[in-house]
Amino acid sequence: MSLKFCSLSSGSSGNCYLAGSDNTYILIDAGISARKITSALNSLNVTPSDISGVLVTHEHSDHIKGIDVLAKNYGIPVFSNRKTSNELIKICRYSDKFIINSFENNVSFNIGDLEIKPFPLHHDAADTVGFSVKNAGSKICTATDTGCITDDIINEISDADLIILEANHDENILKMGRYPWHLKQRILSSHGHLSNTAAGEAIIKMIRKNPKSRQILLAHLSRENNFPEMAYQTIINILEQNSIILCDMLKINLLNRDEMSGVYLL
Numbered sequence: 001m002s003l004k005f006c007s008l009s010s011g012s013s014g015n016c017y018l019a020g021s022d023n024t025y026i027l028i029d030a031g032i033s034a035r036k037i038t039s040a041l042n043s044l045n046v047t048p049s050d051i052s053g054v055l056v057t058h059e060h061s062d063h064i065k066g067i068d069v070l071a072k073n074y075g076i077p078v079f080s081n082r083k084t085s086n087e088l089i090k091i092c093r094y095s096d097k098f099i100i101n102s103f104e105n106n107v108s109f110n111i112g113d114l115e116i117k118p119f120p121l122h123h124d125a126a127d128t129v130g131f132s133v134k135n136a137g138s139k140i141c142t143a144t145d146t147g148c149i150t151d152d153i154i155n156e157i158s159d160a161d162l163i164i165l166e167a168n169h170d171e172n173i174l175k176m177g178r179y180p181w182h183l184k185q186r187i188l189s190s191h192g193h194l195s196n197t198a199a200g201e202a203i204i205k206m207i208r209k210n211p212k213s214r215q216i217l218l219a220h221l222s223r224e225n226n227f228p229e230m231a232y233q234t235i236i237n238i239l240e241q242n243s244i245i246l247c248d249m250l251k252i253n254l255l256n257r258d259e260m261s262g263v264y265l266l
């Protein structure tokens, strides 16, 4: 096996993914407490000292909650772009006690035997990115916390074997719900979060761009403005309207908010 992936938590209350090869493990975001991360890792026979880096997509609290403790107590290096690094230095209590490595968007770098490429997303934080993680011909991409999926993003993620794609909200539930108007506008904007419908349309674009075999994990579902069954069915309906059916070439699963996923092996 060349790549493995497990969601420790996904959703507006906290995001943290483990990815790795046989030799190297990284975390993508650490948006739950270090205690929860440690116990989730332990259940996979991994310890924080096995983690070679925490890659940060952006500085919102549901992506960085556990970073202070992980980086200070275990010396795990943090990787983020310059604008996000500057925010982390302001937000994190112990940022003077840990190592922050700044990367450039769209420039690949290596952590152990993993090749990482950060690519820009469209979200209301300093400089949000998704990540491509490659090893031995396999590729995982994360694309959550983005108000839209542009052609540049499609170009980056279409050849991935496993894609963690945001399906944040149902637009009607959001519009009719109890969120204040400015928050609704923020989520619905092109720099907010991806709706179920937009996720379905992005999957169609990926398939048209590159009709390869792929698995998609629907991620970062809103507690207030979505239901797992609704996210899944909305996307299946969009695929069916485009004459695409789920088969061995295309698998779609949901990442649960309060539960670890299984381990995906590529």
Ligand SMILES: [Zn+2]
Residues within 6 Å of the ligand: 058, 060, 123, 125, 145
């Ligand atoms: Zn965010």
Ligand SMILES: [Zn+2]
Residues within 6 Å of the ligand: 011, 012, 015, 060, 062, 063, 145, 220
């Ligand atoms: Zn988020």
